[in-house]
Amino acid sequence: MTHHHRRCGGSRPTEGLKPAAANADVISGICLMRIKLRVIFVVCLLPLLPSAQRADPGGSSKLLALENSWDQAEERGDIHALDLIFDDSMIYIDEDGSLLTKAQFLDRVTKEAGTDVQWLLAPDMNVRLYGDTAVVVGRYSYRGIHQRKAHERSGRFVDTWVFKEGRWVCVVAQSTPILP
Amino acid sequence: MQMFSRALLVLACIAASAPMAWPQESQRNRILALENAWDRAVQQKDVKVVDLLMADELVYIDFDGRIMNKTQYLASIGEPQLRIEHVISGSMQVQFRGETAIVIGVYQEKGARRAKPFMRRERFVDTWIERNGLWLCVASQSTLILH
Numbered sequence: 512m513t514h515h516h517r518r519c520g521g522s523r524p525t526e527g528l529k530p531a532a533a534n535a536d537v538i539s540g541i542c543l544m545r546i547k548l549r550v551i552f553v554v555c556l557l558p559l560l561p562s563a564q565r566a567d568p569g570g571s572s573k574l575l576a577l578e579n580s581w582d583q584a585e586e587r588g589d590i591h592a593l594d595l596i597f598d599d600s601m602i603y604i605d606e607d608g609s610l611l612t613k614a615q616f617l618d619r620v621t622k623e624a625g626t627d628v629q630w631l632l633a634p635d636m637n638v639r640l641y642g643d644t645a646v647v648v649g650r651y652s653y654r655g656i657h658q659r660k661a662h663e664r665s666g667r668f669v670d671t672w673v674f675k676e677g678r679w680v681c682v683v684a685q686s687t688p689i690l691p
Numbered sequence: 692m693q694m695f696s697r698a699l700l701v702l703a704c705i706a707a708s709a710p711m712a713w714p715q716e717s718q719r720n721r722i723l724a725l726e727n728a729w730d731r732a733v734q735q736k737d738v739k740v741v742d743l744l745m746a747d748e749l750v751y752i753d754f755d756g757r758i759m760n761k762t763q764y765l766a767s768i769g770e771p772q773l774r775i776e777h778v779i780s781g782s783m784q785v786q787f788r789g790e791t792a793i794v795i796g797v798y799q800e801k802g803a804r805r806a807k808p809f810m811r812r813e814r815f816v817d818t819w820i821e822r823n824g825l826w827l828c829v830a831s832q833s834t835l836i837l838h
Contacts, residue, residue, distance in 0.1 A: 600786075602795060604795075604814050604816060604834055605834075606834065607834075607835075607836070607837040607838060608812070608813065608814040608834045608835055608836030608837055608838070609814075609836075609838065610795070610814060637750075639748065639750075639829065639830075641789070641790045641791055641820050641829070642789055642790035643789040643790060644788055644789035644790045644791045646750075646791075646818055646829065646830050648750050648752075648758075648830065665756075666756055667752045667756050667758055667832070668832075669750070669752060669816065669818075669830050669832045671788065671791070671793060671816075671818060671830075673788050673789045674789070682786070682788050682793070683786075683788075683793055683795065683816055685814075685816045685832050685834060686834065687752050687753075687754065687755075687756050687832055687833065687834045688756055688834075689755070689756030689757075690755040690756055
């Protein structure tokens with residue numbers, strides 16, 4: 512009982528109630544009600560919490576590592592690794608302006624597995640954090656042999672990441688070739 | 692007492708979800724209106740309006756892979772040798788992701804640069820953040836649609 516009284520600090524016994532054991536249940540009921548009200552109040556305030564409190568500390572370095580993991584996974588044709596990097600609703604805009612879903616992107620990586628690919632990311636990759644969202648801007652170069660033809664090109668990308676269920680996942684990615 | 696408590700809990704749940712559910716539609720319309728305002732301003736070369744829509748840290752990647760900051764982008768709109776006849780964004784979808792709104796759409800542009808006419812279709816992604824009650828674009832990228 513003392514425990515409940517302490518939790519309900521500041522409460523006053525209701526007028527007319529006798530300090531008898533029978534009234535203790537009523538008082539503890541009021542205490543419980545107040546606790547519930549406080550819980551409800553906190554639940555209501557949760558969406559208003561500043562985003563910085565929910566952001567991932569050290570997000571920038573994790574995102575740079577994820578970008579590198581993405582390139583390595585794409586080079587190896589590692590679908591499982593890419594599956595973890597992308598959100599299920601991920602949208603990818605390719606160099607030719609076509610729009611791909613996650614499934615379509617992974618399918619393409621599978622088909623292109625075996626191509627001699629070499630991706631090079633420029634060191635000036637830039638991460639901008641906006642609470643639990645991050646925008647990564649960078650430049651890439653590509654060298655590869657596909658269907659006996661050598662390809663070489665470079666482009667710029669913007670990837671948008673969201674910190675979801677304790678990890679960063681890519682939700683939107685776009686590539687634009689740098690025209691000569 | 693129990694009924695009152697349950698009613699309060701239901702109200703609390705509604706209140707908690709409201710910032711995400713109810714205003715989202717109006718925010719979506721607001722973002723789309725800003726995208727349209729941006730198009731009009733580009734067509735009219737109204738650099739002041741575009742300035743108001745962009746965050747200072749804007750990163751703009753043009754269809755040809757050129758990267759620009761806000762100052763460079765504003766200068767490119769006002770370029771005297773550029774004449775824009777027609778600008779329209781369509782097929783726009785707005786996604787609210789964390790703190791941002793992401794717009795994916797198709798942009799059509801017709802005009803002339805140094806008397807050389809052009810007509811382009813581009814797929815774009817614009818990333819907006821809300822700052823002090825104003826939505827500002829922080830990143831914009833376009834890619835030419837080849838097919």
